[in-house]
Each structure stands twice: as C-alpha cells, then as structure tokens.
Amino acid sequence: MTSQPAQHVASDEQLLRYSRQIFLPEIDVEGQNRLLNSSVVIFGMGGLGSPASIYLATSGVGELVLVDPDKVELSNLQRQIVHMNSALGQPKVDSAERTLKALNPDVCIRSRDQALPDDELDEVVRQSDVVVDGTDNFEARFAINAACVRIGKPLVSAAVVRMEGQVSVYRLDRSDAPCYGCLYRNIAEPPQNCAENGVLGSVAGLLGCIQATETIKVLLNFGEPLDGRLLLIDARTMEWQSVRLQKDPKCPVCGPPD
Numbered sequence: 135m136t137s138q139p140a141q142h143v144a145s146d147e148q149l150l151r152y153s154r155q156i157f158l159p160e161i162d163v164e165g166q167n168r169l170l171n172s173s174v175v176i177f178g179m180g181g182l183g184s185p186a187s188i189y190l191a192t193s194g195v196g197e198l199v200l201v202d203p204d205k206v207e208l209s210n211l212q213r214q215i216v217h218m219n220s221a222l223g224q225p226k227v228d229s230a231e232r233t234l235k236a237l238n239p240d241v242c243i244r245s246r247d248q249a250l251p252d253d254e255l256d257e258v259v260r261q262s263d264v265v266v267d268g269t270d271n272f273e274a275r276f277a278i279n280a281a282c283v284r285i286g287k288p289l290v291s292a293a294v295v296r297m298e299g300q301v302s303v304y305r306l307d308r309s310d311a312p313c314y315g316c317l318y319r320n321i322a323e324p325p326q327n328c329a330e331n332g333v334l335g336s337v338a339g340l341l342g343c344i345q346a347t348e349t350i351k352v353l354l355n356f357g358e359p360l361d362g363r364l365l366l367i368d369a370r371t372m373e374w375q376s377v378r379l380q381k382d383p384k385c386p387v388c389g390p391p392d
C-alpha cells in the first residue's frame with residue numbers, strides 16, 4: 135500500500151485493540167500493519183457508508199476519507215447509524231468523523247462536504263487503496279465508477295432498497311473484468327431509491343457490513359472477493375444468490391476507445 139509515506143507499525147496497545155482479528159491467520163500482525171497503513175475513501179455517509187465506515191474504523195484502517203455533501207436529517211437516523219440524534223442539521227462528514235474518532239482515536243479522518251468535480255474525484259480516488267461507494271443516486275455512482283476505471287482502483291459498490299440489496303467488487307485487473315458501467319448499460323430501469331420506496335435500516339446495515347468485509351479482503355488480498363460477481367440479497371426470504379457479471383465489450387467506460 136502506497137498511500138501513506140510513513141509506515142505505521144502496530145503499538146502494544148493496538149496489538150491488544152485488534153487482537154481478535156490478529157488471531158485470524160488471514161490477517162495476523164502483518165495484515166494489521168497493512169490495514170494501519172491503508173487509506174479507504176467512502177462516498178456517501180448514509181445507510182451503507184455508516185456501517186461500512188464504523189467497521190473499517192474499528193478494524194484499524196489507517197485513514198478514511200469521507201465524502202458527502204448532505205446534512206443529517208431526522209429521516210436519516212433510522213438507518214444511518216454513524217450519526218447521533220445530537221448531530222441533526224450538521225454536515226454528515228463532521229458528524230461521522232466525531233463518531234468514528236470516538237470509537238477509535240487511531241483512525242485518521244479526512245473529509246469533503248461537497249460533491250466533487252471530476253478532477254478532484256480523480257485525486258481522491260488516486261490517493262486511496264480501495265473505493266467504497268455508498269451513494270444513493272445513479273449519477274454519483276457512474277462518476278465514481280468512471281474515476282475508478284480511469285485511475286485503476288478497486289471499487290466496492292452496494293445498493294439497497296426496501297428489503298433487497300446487491301453488492302459487488304469491481305477490479306479491472308483482468309482483461310475480461312467488468313466495471314459498474316458494464317452492469318447497468320443494458321438495464322433500462324435505473325435503480326430505485328430509498329426516499330421513494332422505503333428501506334429497512336438493518337438491511338442497509340447488512341449491505342454496508344459486506345462492503346467493509348470485502349474492502350478488508352481486497353486490502354489484504356485474501357479469500358475470494360466478489361470480483362465479477364453480483365451478490366443479490368432478499369431479506370424477506372433470506373435468499374442470497376450471486377450471479378456472474380459479464381464485461382460489456384462496448385462499455386463506454388471500460389471498453390476500448392472508438
């Protein structure tokens with residue numbers, strides 16, 4: 135990981151703090167040190183970004199970059215668990231920073247309380263090791279995917295509505311690997327959003343937790359992340375299925391230039 139010049143080595147206190155995951159052979163002290171030197175950008179501090187940021191912070195990811203232009207509203211609190219009632223009306227990134235620092239003072243937080251133009255988006259993505267997309271609109275999702283394709287960074291993307299969710303990892307490290315744009319190019323209907331359709335808070339939490347798990351797997355390169363697979367979850371039936379994603383050779387984002 136190259137984001138931070140000074141390599142951080144876990145202190146005795148940190149070895150104790152993270153001991154339950156350091157026991158895992160997939161992580162160990164070496165993996166913990168790598169987490170402490172990693173940087174993850176999270177777009178959207180809502181129903182997905184809240185649990186994702188909480189678990190990434192408590193796991194000891196060294197730096198979290200939070201991007202969200204919104205302020206905390208009363209209707210957010212049912213699922214956006216990084217925000218306390220006392221943060222109503224405050225910028226979400228400030229509210230999230232307070233909670234995350236209270237949970238784990240180790241974590242370094244940088245934040246942007248506005249939607250980013252493409253050049254700044256690229257810069258934020260370039261400085262991170264993994265990109266987590268927890269935004270709730272198509273336009274932001276496409277812009278984040280395009281930046282990840284341009285810069286060549288792994289994207290952990292999820293969406294949730296009602297009691298259904300989907301999550302995948304997009305990494306263009308193989309020539310046949312799809313991007314988020316490949317998935318939606320041929321789908322006529324854009325994804326639905328929570329404001330119009332409702333969402334169960336715990337289901338958003340489930341998807342955000344999967345994003346945090348996939349991010350740690352990608353950072354430490356273990357297991358089988360959801361590369362090229364879309365995990366579909368229906369919480370009403372608790373049916374989980376993963377479907378293979380195909381690269382679209384004509385994808386305007388990741389396909390060859392005309």
Ligand SMILES: [Zn+2]
Pocket residue numbers: 312313314315316317382385386387388389
């Ligand atoms: Zn594509």
